[in-house]
Amino acid sequence: MATGRNHRPATSRSRGIPEATVARLPLYLRALTALSERSVPTVSSEELAAAAGVNSAKLRKDFSYLGSYGTRGVGYDVEYLVYQISRELGLTQDWPVVIVGIGNLGAALANYGGFASRGFRVAALIDADPGLAGRPVAGISVQHTDELEKIISDNGVSIGVIATPAGAAQQVCDRLVAAGITSILNFAPTVLTVPDGVDVRKVDLSIELQILAFHEQRKAGEEPHGEHDEDTAPPAAPPAAAVAKRPRSKRPESGPDGDVPAVMPA
Template structure:
């Protein structure tokens, strides 16, 4: 049995029970590996890959061990094969059909993002409730009215719904996509969505991320830290 076959068997045996924290880092490793592959790099050490991904090498080796990939001592990891391993674990060796609901500035930017197709995602529907936007062509797709949401989900085989609507519309839209059979939602609306068990929601809130960065900037700058003084009457 050659090393590739050994790795494949180990990967198959270890593909269950991967910690959520590891799953969250796999796309970061994949992005770093794809950059290496584009530069023609064939093998990479754990230290080099960890540096490119912004983690320590011990954590990276432990994460990759969950995939059954341990590298070769003195050589490192085979870049192309590790790309395949991680892509397969993340489900990126098949196409996932995406619908974007809400075609404001953010929705337009997402629709025009060229990186989806190369990462296994195909945007097949753009929907909005604003009649002035319906009918526009964006990134090769015609914006449809949200009245057609269920039809597009069914006809296009949508697996992932991206919600980029105003906050007030997000929950009703989420309810509709879930009722239509979608079980994965990426939420950009500034609201927490309520979904039934078995539906996965990932929330992206840019304002929260900026506020966290502002906190760290204040700490680094030695900004105002008010001390609470007990005042007795």
């Protein structure tokens, strides 16, 4: 069993499109779609890069992995590029998706307009709460977890979204994988362990906030003067030596709720 490693560690790289590039393609596609709607025929790498918020050289290199779709002295044909990127991302086909865990977040995701467009289609909403079964959310009737395997099998679903509480996530994940799911988007604050061949991407509000807090603190700490070693008082805990003797006394005070699930399932 692979220890919940997410993306692709060092697996075979298909034809050679770097992971970092793949992650930016949706960004380009979005910018290009906007241009397309305004009937703009061509864009230069400079303009498009600005719209996507990246370096123009990086963008050109990214596109070079897809082939030479630009015209020197002119730029890129918007429509053509939209098609090429869509094709590369696999957006020209239909991707049925199941959402497991229809709480606040799950419901919000079900209502998310981004699903309908771009080839993603919500095939089913699944929840463990029998009371929710049959209730329509975003125009789709919620089904019970018991049906999970059948739903995935019948609809040929390969992408699953987990929006359950953290405690249920791994279990749901296991069932999804066993049922044939090979791509998972995880909103639960847990590290999922999956077998090789299954991709997991994580969306974690808590982590993002903590990263912001780190930088925020650093900004605040830098304002005063240049730098210093604010060791404002190591309230408790032995540095090293006297440890191991189980300094267990009382928990500091960090909330005992340890990362509450993203959403209530009921």
